[in-house]
Amino acid sequence: MMPPSVAYNETLAVLQAGSVPVVETSVKLRLPSPTVVPAAVFSALVRGAAREFFGRSDRLPTGALLGVFDDYGDVRVAVTVLEGDAGGLPDLLRSVLLQSVTGTWVDEARAEAARAEALARVDQDWAVEEAVLERLAVAGPWSGASGAATRPDGPVRLCHGVVAHIAVVTRDIGLVPVDDLHSVLGNMPDRAEAQNKRDARFARPGLDRLDVGEPTWASVGLGWRLPPRGDASYPAAHAAVHVLGGHVKSRLMRRLRDDLGWSYSPWAAVRSTPASAWCQVLARVPSRHVDEAVDVILREVLDLGHVGPRAGELEQALRHCLGAQRLAMASQAGLCAIVNHYQYLGQGTDGPARWARSLTAVTDAEVQAAAQTFLRPELVAGAIASGEAGPPVAPSG
């Protein structure tokens, strides 16, 4: 067994007192691979180890509440306690995390059980997300359900120092000042309709078909690599993805749900780790409409690069993106999670405000350029998951 090597970078950010008597703490554990199944296996192991610790500790603060959340390349462990009993919280967290990384709980049998459970739960959405990530090559050496998940020692090694990395601790007992965010919300430029409309033609790429789930519904997953978060073009790329599918009136929602009635909740989102970023699109559609749905998505992407955002489209997307961040920080738990995430990305506690400023400065032309550069149909990685009777998706054009 490899010795544990825990990278531990603690930052305590104590914010102001909140309106309810609880204290929130979050810790990020970073994985080298952002793929779905290994992250689920890893979080299952962390959850199990932490439960083990919680279950037998005789010195838990009153009301100690544990949460373990996996989100692609990282796992967040959150502990909440009632106010007045929070003095030992950092020590408690260290104990939980060390138990996760070095505890004897993590043996081959437990890892195998977690791996089997994660695989048994792979559904259509998971399957296409995993496939898209693998094709985007943002994954590490444990990528794919056929990688880490089938490697007997994979999950154990994940938990033993090679990859487990305690990135940051955020302690928060209150509400973050939101004035900085308020100040950037009211000063948005007007935007004109782009004039240089061109015919949106493209060659539909061939997409792999995964035999997962039932035949009448299919999950369509598409992905593109984006510049990393520190790149100057990252905000524009992020904005382009938000225009495409980041809110209820985004292009994908308007076309696939409102106009065609094919999909309940199609979306596009940016995923990022400290070192990489990518765009992910997911839509569940009737299997008989798979070809057309892929065409609709790619046509909207192509249009974004050829014509750029329509009048008001970028402004609406940016206002929503920034407003959603503000709303997410309105609770102590949400605030703690977000500040923790920004620290994890190396952005510091003022990361939300700085991100708001850089996003607000994005222009239509920059979004169009970002779409042309990063979201080209020929760069797409994609997969379709449906049951056996689902149709193949052939290349066209």
Added chain:
Amino acid sequence: MRSRPQPPGQALKHVLPCGLRLMTDVSSSGTGTLGVALFVGVGSRNEPLADSGLAHLLEHLTCRNDGVADASLLAAGGFHNAVTQPDYTAYYSLCGSEALPDVLARERRRFDPPQMGEDELARERAIVSGEIGDAVHGQVLGGFPWFWLAEAAFQVPEHAHNGYGDLTSLARVTPSSAVAFHREHYRPDNSLLVVCGDADAVAVERAAARAFDDLARFGSPTLLRTPREEPDLVEDRTSGTHDGAAEALRGTAVAWRAPLPTEGAVFLAHVVLADILASDTGGVLEELLPNALDVGAYLGLFGNPLEMSAPVPWIVDVVHRADLTHRQILAAARAALDLVATGRYDRNVVRQVAGRLSTQLWRTQDDVLGGLLANGALEFLHGLGGGLPSIAQDIVAVTPADCEQAARVLSQQHVAVLRRCG
């Protein structure tokens, strides 16, 4: 850094001239965030049995053409959604304070008959079909156990039928039948408006009065229709199947009958008891089922005992493989209850579990959306609006003896068992 914000204020309750009830639970927190919800007293228990899913479809139909409010919400980063429960439909928004007038105007329009042609109705049916596909079909054990549990646990048809939507019955809905159902139930005197978050109570009351001023005066609010009484089971019963592939995941759920929030300490003891059996950090039942993949115990079809009136199920659900049978799971659940009922468990765990639940309730109260829906349901169903902080304080007073008594009560009941295959 600012000074500590004011704690949530006492919930204030009014009745607008049109008969619409209004509850405000606001304070000057400085977050600029508001939650707005309209609870309408129509749910799956109100729909004709031949039109299963009609209340849910109507929820969708009344959300069409929300353009102005949508734009206002989006600009503030907010969102809106709706949910159809057995006893009510709730439309809820999370928004910046500046969006309040547009959001209220939209909620006012819920009372207008939905305008639709056959094409629009067909498209919304397709979207409902997609929603059910997302939540249930094509997912491993999707919809377990809530999608089937009501049918398994209850005998009275209005409690037992599938209210999420049945595509066969929805195909029978016409624009005129949808409008007739709307006219019957979407009335201000059958509804509650709730506003939570960062705002001034007087300003909210004035804005609400303006927004709903043109509605006909229905007079005093009507009380919610009392659901038909669900008789106790006279024997255990089992439904569903595990006849899938050998390697497939299986789900087994067992349903008892839970008390209501209005029963105070007895209700809270049942809530604590559920977490003693199974929670995120282990439990008595989990120790008896070491081969199970996932063990849960909770109240209410969706794990929230505040959001439905009687009958409310008290549920154990287990995800497992073929090496466990539903009979073994039922036996383990009864053994776990017996251990608690007879005091043969670590009684210190009651303090820890009650503390954790208190923490969770405080977090719900602090989350604008969570507090909005929890306090709204408490008020709408039980007249206990704004009571979430009280529950958070009271639950830590639950004693081991209270939990043992709750376990004894459940041990004497017959149960319904649901079996599903992944």
